[in-house]
Structure formats: structure tokens, C-alpha cells
Amino acid sequence: MNETVPSDSAQLAQAVPLTHDALSMLPDILDNYTYFSASNLDLGNDLGSYPLEAMSDPSSDLSQQVPLCNNSATIPTPLDLSSAYPSVFASFMSNPLAEGFPPSFSAQLFHPPGDPPVVDQPCTSNANQPGLSSLDNACHDADLNLLMQQTGVCTAQEPSQESPTTDARYAVQIPLSLSAPVIHARTNPYVDLGAHLRLYGMEAEAQEFTLSQTTCDFVLTAFLTMYAAPGTTSLAEVSNAGEILMLQMEQVVSAHDLEIQVQLASLASQRFAKNNRVPIPSELRVSWRYSLNQPTNSTSVPPFPSHFLAVCKRSCMPLEDEVRTVEAPCFIVPIHWIVYVLQCAHLPMPHNATDGIPVMECAVPFPQHWSLIHRWLYTRDPGKLLAALLPSGTLRALRASEKESLAQAAVSALTALSLETLLRTLLKIRATYHNGCSVGLYAESFWATLSRAWDMTVCALIIRRGRANNAPYDPHPTS
Secondary structure, three states, rough: HHHEEEOOHHHHHHHHOOOOOHHHHHHHHHOOOOEEEEHHHHOHHHHHHHHHHHHHHOOOOOOOOOOOOOOOOOOOOOHHHHHHHHOOEEEEEEEEOOOOOOOOOOOOOOOOOOOOOOOOOHHHHHHHHOOOEOOOOOOOOOOHHHHHOOOEEEEOOOOOOOOOOOEEEEEEOOOOOOOOOOOOOOOOOOOOOOHHHOOOOHHHHHHHHHEEEEOOHHHOOOOOOOOOOOOOOOOHHHHHHHHHHHHHHHHHHOHHHHHHHHHHHHHHHHOOOOOOEEEEEEEEEEOOOOOOOOOOOOOOOOOOOOOOOOOOEEEOOOOOOEEEEEEEOOEEEOOHHHHOOEEEEEOOOOOOOOOOEEEEEOOOHHHHHHHHHHHHHHHHHHHHHHHHOOOOHHHHHHHHHHOOOOOHHHHHHHEEOOOHHHHHHHHHHHHHHHHHHHEEEEEEHHHHHHHHHHHEEEEEHHHHHHHHHHHHHOOOOOO
16 A cells, blocks of 8 residues: 655765764664555555455355344345444454454544544453443544454453463444544535635635636546546546546656655754654655656646645654654655645645645544545545455455345455454544544545445444354354
8 A cells, every 4th residue: 555665775875964873774764754655555455355265254154144143034234234233242352453443432523633532541351351442433543553463353252261361352342333424614615615725725726716606526527637538527537537647646756756765864864853753844845857758648747746745643743943743654645735625624734835845744543544535535436445445355246246236245245254354344444434534525425435335344244243143152263
């Protein structure tokens, strides 16, 4: 999903006056800055979404109808779950996996960027008295990388028999549906486009679009398709044009890696920040170069970015000379400002650069999953978003399905996955949910797609729990 900036210490040493100690620290310095490339987004393998064949449960029988915990005779569809099950107990699980879920506290649906709520540490307990943790809809700072560790899982009714005195187990309660997002917006581009653009420093565009009475969707579509062939109007064509625009911009930026590395290394070597902080430049100076050998359906000028976003988990106190700092790692994201402004309610306030591209810090709860939001803003394609959220094997099952409905085929494919993979999928959906809340995404189709992915995954989890309850007890489970 993300690409670490390649480092050539010899070239950087020639361009940046570094001491011997600073030069030895150069690889570590650059590791704190990560280039963000949506073109490398793997639709099937992000955060444990392994192919279906690798993660399937050989004991599963997708054709079997299993009576569930309320003695239901059939497997409910995702739309019917709320009446059948108030909540789902995933399992008792060992500490590393359980820490990916937040502890119980009052759910708050929205927090402005840079101001995540304070979350108490999860309570610890022994195997006989497990702590109960609730997967609610509030932002938290859990490290999702903990879920990449292999952990043993047993059923909620049967505590672990492996190490009753040392191996703590946790019960995770998962809501059946995602809460509707609450977006507090100062302006709304669908109500007053001019006022919204002025709020984010686009005065000239605000005047032009106000005089012409242009709508928000028209402006966004026109921008995304400016390099496409004339007559590109369908949703699929606009989505493809937006993705091509995004990828071309990333290719232009990647051709100037060394220039950007020099500036980041120079700033970081002169402004040593402590406590896992990295300094952020106010602008990046890039001498754009491009070839005139462009595709026939585009102009001769490539799509340069208008801004860089420094996507991070939180902003930190500036240094003595007012140099901004953020928590490492920091993801450097090239963007077109108007694409973000037209679709988001909460963005950092822009600042004017002198002779470079402005760099703005954007704090979100899960910066490592920002690629899903970034790609959505350029494509606005529910199908591509769903493909990025669910495991790749699920999508292959959907394409191969003929007799079942799409929802039934998706749930059947998800049921064949391991419990750990389903939990990872839920965490990825939840991370995308909170990132979307942080920037205040307006699109209803975005939230509907997240809800659809969540419902299908939870339904598959319920089916797995029902089968586990009817299976003979195994003191040493493997999934």
C-alpha cells in the first residue's frame, strides 16, 4: 500500500551538508517519511486480507445451513441481522489480537482532525475472568499492526485451556452495524459552493463558480475528466479518468524523489525532534520536468499536484523556531486541493507558499489506511472501495456466483475465511470509517459501501460462531 522513499546516501550527502553523525542517521531520518502511492494499493492483501485459498477453513461447508445461537432455522441476510442478534461475541482471544480493539468507553462519532479522544488502557485479566472490550464507533489509537501476529482463538463459551495462569483471554463485542456518521460542517459545497471554497482559500474559484452558478458535482467531474476524451460522462468513465489523473500525478512526483528527499533530510538533520516526532516543511520546492510525448487524449502539461498532505496520527508542539512537527511516521501525499475541498467538510486550513508547493499536516486516526480515502476522492467508485475493503477471495466468489445473490455469495465466501482474517477485515473497515469522519466526507455512497462491507463481514462472523457452537470442543483451536 505504501512505498518507503528509496535512499541514496551518497547523492544526498553531496546535496545536503551533513555531519558524520547526521549522515549515519540519514536512513533512520528518511524512514520517518513515507511516500504514499495509491497506485500500489493491493485490493486483496491489505491488512491480512489474504487470498481465499490461503485463509480458508477446510472444515467449512458453504452449503450447510447451521442453526445459530437463537435457534434460527436459516442464516439471516445482512439486512435482517438487527432483529435476530443484538450483538455478536467474536471470541476470547489472546492479548496481542485483543489490543487491536478499543476498550469500552462512550462512543463519540466525530472528532476534529488532530484531536483524538483519550482512551484508557485495556483492562487485563486472567483466563477465568476475561475483560470485556467493546468495538464501538469512537476513534482510538490502537496499532492495527498487532493483528498481523499469529494468535490462538477459542470460543466465547469455552475459556482457553492452554495456560490458565499466564495467557489472558479477551472477549470482543462487535456491533451489528456502523453508526451513521455525524459531520459538523461550517460550510457545505452543495448549499453554498462559493462560501465553501473561500473557507479553504480558493477565492478566485469561488467568484468564478458563483457567477456561473456551477454546481459542486459539475466542477468535480470537469476537473477529474480534464485529461480524458471529450464526452466522458458516465460514472464508470469519470471514475477511470479520476484514477488515471491520480496515477499520473504520482508518476510526476516520483520522478522528483531525490529533490524531495534532499529537502526532508536537510530539515530533519538540522531540526532534531524528540519523542518520535519529525519536522514538517512549510513547502517543497520541485523543479518540474516533463516530456512532450503525452498520450493523444491528454494535454501536453502533466497533472502537477497543487499541495502535499503530511498525513499523520497527530500534530505535535512546534519546535523553538516554529517548525511544525508531527508524530512519526508521516505520509507525504501529493494531492489536488480542489478534489479534496469539494468532497470534505474538515480539512486543514491552507497557507500560502513562496515559491514551492504547500505542505499541510492532516491528522487522522489511522494514517496507514489513508490510501482508501485518497483513492475514493479521485474515483468515487463504490465497487473499487468494496474491493479494497474485502478479501480478494470474496471478489472471486462473487464473479463465479450464478445461483446465489451477490450478498449471499459474498457472505458464503467470507464464511470460509479464518476468524482472525474476519476480525482484520472489520478493523480495516472501522479504520476507514473513522478516517472518513475525520475529514468529513459528504458522499452518502461512501458510507453506504462501508456499511455494506461491515454487514456482510459481521454476518459471516455470526455464521462461523454458530458452527463453532455446534462443533465438538477442541482445546487447541487452529482458527
